[in-house]
Amino acid sequence: MRYLLIISLLLSGIFSFSQQKNSFVKKLPDKNKTVTDFGRFLTSSERDTLDAALKDYLKLTTNAIVVVTLESLTDPETKKEYTIEEAALSYFNTW
Numbered sequence: 001m002r003y004l005l006i007i008s009l010l011l012s013g014i015f016s017f018s019q020q021k022n023s024f025v026k027k028l029p030d031k032n033k034t035v036t037d038f039g040r041f042l043t044s045s046e047r048d049t050l051d052a053a054l055k056d057y058l059k060l061t062t063n064a065i066v067v068v069t070l071e072s073l074t075d076p077e078t079k080k081e082y083t084i085e086e087a088a089l090s091y092f093n094t095w
Helices: 002-018 044-061 084-094
Strands: 035-037 067-069
Touching: 035 044
Parallel strands: 035 067
Antiparallel strands: none
16 A cells, blocks of 8 residues: 555656746637637638648648747746747647
8 A cells, every 4th residue: 555655646747847837938819729829920811721721631631730839938937038940849849
C-alpha cells in the first residue's frame, strides 16, 4: 500500500510539472477551423478559401495542416521572445 501511495505521488508531481500553463499560447477559438488568424493578416474570404482547401487536403491525404498567424512572437506577460519553432511547438503541445 505504501508503494502505491509513493508511486501515485510521484506521478501526480510529474504530471503537474509537465502541464504548466503557457500564457503565450492563446485559447483555441474554433476546433473545426484549420486557419486561426490571430495576426489579422487574412481577409475572411481568404481564411475561408484556405480553410476549405486544407480540409479537402485532409480528406484526400489524411495529413492535417493547420495555419496559425500571430501578431508577435513575444509573450506580452513575460516579455519572452519565442522563435518560430518554439511558438509552433508551444501551440502544437497546448492545442
